[in-house]
Amino acid sequence: MKILIVEDRELDAKLLRFVLEGSGHEVSRADRADEAMRMISGGLAPEAIVTDLDLPDADGVTLARCLGRHSATAHVPVIALTAHPDHFPLRSETRACFAAYVVKPFDTRTFASLITVACEQQRRFAEYSAVGLNS
Known part of the structure; x- marks a missing residue:
């Protein structure tokens, strides 16, 4: 699977x-x-994206929203990664931007x-949604 990591800390990225x-996986x-x-x-066509929530230019929520609006990545699961679990979004519509949350x-x-599980769940949800829309 092709995975894009968005992480500014060199050791974490390694x-x-x-x-x-x-x-x-191809990273x-x-x-x-x-x-x-x-x-x-x-x-670049990633099949999953792992992003830190605390990035130097934009937070991970902003990135996830951009990815959700981009035609090439709207279907791609985004996994949030942070050392600060209190940074996880609390509002359900914001939490929905991510397929999973992981604490460092x-x-x-x-x-x-x-x-792998997040990608499979995203795929099944997309299939379920497509069936519901076509019914």
């Missing part, structure tokens, strides 16, 4: 890359939200499978 590539990385959007606009330090043994 750990994420190590864990995900070790599970067979790209952006340091900032605007870089992630440029990569996607330039043709994350469990390196289960993180890759969490991504």
Whole structure:
């Protein structure tokens, strides 16, 4: 699976890359939200996006909303990652921007499978929604 990591902390990004590539995923990385959007606009087609909520140029919620409006990523699950769980959005419409929430330090043994499960749930939800809309 192709995964885009949006993480400005070098050590965290290296750990994420190590864990995900070790599970067979292809990983790209952006340091900032605007870089992630440029990569996607330039043709990068991730199947999942893992973003820190605390980025230097925009918060992860803003990025997730942009991704949800972009035709290339509207269907892509976005996983929020933060060292500050109090930064998780409280409003349900904001929480809905994310397929999952993960607190740092994350469990390196289960993180890759969490991504896989989030993608599968997103796919099933999209199929269910399409069936409901076509009925």
